[in-house]
Amino acid sequence: MSKLGDDLYRAMRHDIVFGRLDANSKIRLSHLKETYGASIPTLREILNRLVSEGFVVAEGKRGHIVAPISKEGLKDIADLRILLECYALRLSLAKGNTDWEAHVISAHYKLSQMEKRMQSGDDSAREAWKQYDWEFHQALISACGSIELLQVHGIVFDKYLRYQMRLLTFRGDVASAEHKALLDAALNRDADTAESVLRTHINGGVAHSFQVFAK
Amino acid sequence: MSKLGDDLYRAMRHDIVFGRLDANSKIRLSHLKETYGASIPTLREILNRLVSEGFVVAEGKRGHIVAPISKEGLKDIADLRILLECYALRLSLAKGNTDWEAHVISAHYKLSQMEKRMQSGDDSAREAWKQYDWEFHQALISACGSIELLQVHGIVFDKYLRYQMRLLTFRGDVASAEHKALLDAALNRDADTAESVLRTHINGGVAHSFQVFAK
DNA sequence: TAATGTAAAATAATCGATTAATGTCAAGCC
DNA sequence: GGCTTGACATTAATCGATTATTTTACATTA
Structure with a gap:
């Protein structure tokens, strides 16, 4: 894991925790690309980490959502x-x-x-x-x-x-x-x-x- | 996360748990490619998951190792x-x-x-x-x-x-x-x-x- | 002989392209 | 009018290529 990957990961996790990425919202890779300035496969790497931690939910072949709250x-x-x-x-x-x-x-x-x-x-x-x-x-x-x-x-x-x-x-x-x-x-x-x-x-x-x- | 991704993840986690991927060993992406039959970026996605769970340790720009035991x-x-x-x-x-x-x-x-x-x-x-x-x-x-x-x-x-x-x-x-x-x-x-x-x-x-x- | 520096090879990280899957909308049928 | 089907657009997943970094081998110097 490199500096870019780590920075991305920290930023995304922070944005989920602090609500900038809203609970239950669909994660659009093209939007992430604009927001975080990295390419889609790199962003996917980070999403995988966040899935394993439970901050993001993977929906099979339909992409990801920010984990819901209840x-x-x-x-x-x-x-x-x-x-x-x-x-x-x-x-x-x-x-x-x-x-x-x-x-x-x-x-x-x-x-x-x-x-x-x-x-x-x-x-x-x-x-x-x-x-x-x-x-x-x-x-x-x-x-x-x-x-x-x-x-x-x-x-x-x-x-x-x-x-x-x-x-x-x-x-x-x-x-x-x-x-x-x-x-x-x-x-x-x-x-x-x-x-x-x-x-x-x-x-x-x-x-x-x-x-x-x-x- | 797709079926291929899920299958890969399960296989690798299983192989770490059951010792086929030896503790503290360097993870060589080219070897993984041969063993698991997927491309390197796809394997990297899975490695990210395993890093977040602690089965794999990322060493900055020097790749990954299987988590050590002690x-x-x-x-x-x-x-x-x-x-x-x-x-x-x-x-x-x-x-x-x-x-x-x-x-x-x-x-x-x-x-x-x-x-x-x-x-x-x-x-x-x-x-x-x-x-x-x-x-x-x-x-x-x-x-x-x-x-x-x-x-x-x-x-x-x-x-x-x-x-x-x-x-x-x-x-x-x-x-x-x-x-x-x-x-x-x-x-x-x-x-x-x-x-x-x-x-x-x-x-x-x-x-x-x-x-x-x-x- | 040991230490240092340089170049080449190997490997890792990132990206753009391709393929596959899903979603949307319009047309046709009941 | 409602439901189904097909075509097209959009998006996601995966891969090969490119760039960056690390490692290794070899030559030079002390």
Whole structure:
């Protein structure tokens, strides 16, 4: 895989997660060619990767669609995220060193600054806000020591994030407080509290999303 | 994705799992072309899928290798398999209906017949044996109700299976007894026992493999 | 003899062309 | 008017060709 292929892959996956490629929409290779500036067989290579990860659905000889979203799909992904991330969090808390702590604090700081902006009504940077959310959660589990687990979690998290970008508005103080509680529990190596807060945090996001899930 | 693409993908993934494409070996597109009878760009499409799943590693502009194996890798995959499969098993036991029970019994019957053959010293059908092993475990979790979970588990199971095909010989009565215990616990909807047996079963396989892991 | 540089060969990545399949629309039949 | 069939257009899938990169072999130099 080359730089062009990697750049393409990242851009397309990003565009799916952040909604620029709309859920359930038909993927037209000629449109992709214009949007991403690569030839059709090269784009097909990338589509294959995204199919394997579940961001794109191949429809036999009729091309591809962006993976659909649904309430059931959100619940399914959220449950899997909870399973994986709680497990990874426990491992991380048990294994994380000082570098990890610094990494977690730094990521939380950036997230909390962004949350202050959202709190003040500045909705212009939703994408950056979710990016920092992502970074914080990745930081928390980064010391778990399992390459396979982090790989699977990364995909599941992005699928979850896709729903959030589609559905979610800022939940307010609740979410910020949960992030802070996660930080504290992590630094205190309190695995039970961390897991409990994380479950509450994710389930809270899902419940909030269900309220706006008008499909 | 077309029939040719799907056939290719299945064949290559199968060949990686069952060792025909050797771990850590350089993947030569010209060799693949001869082996699988498709053109290089088509093969590249399939390689992209396998990269996303972790069966193949892309090395930038230097092509691809079959994913390496290691003791740490086996432990990593086994732990993830345990996490996913125990969770899926619990869900399946809670949700499975009569059709599911019939499916599980049928799969166990086929596996136990094969294990009798292995028991008698017939080592000629290791591949079919592991195929039935796969079928039994898939049957057990098939009623879990989570598409995403089954998808992820399928990949993880195949990665685990790859180690087994490489390392494992028949463990004897112990494995057969564990499969029977799993069947009984499942039909009795005894989730705690089922999970406990499954953990023992997988960890037993790992320990057995470590004994022969001479790398 | 070992290290370095260069050219050629081999291989990988990307693209345009060709073939195959699907979708759309119009005409004919009931 | 509704349904079916056929023709044509569009799109997708696959392949061969081209370009780019890496590897290998050989010559030169220290």
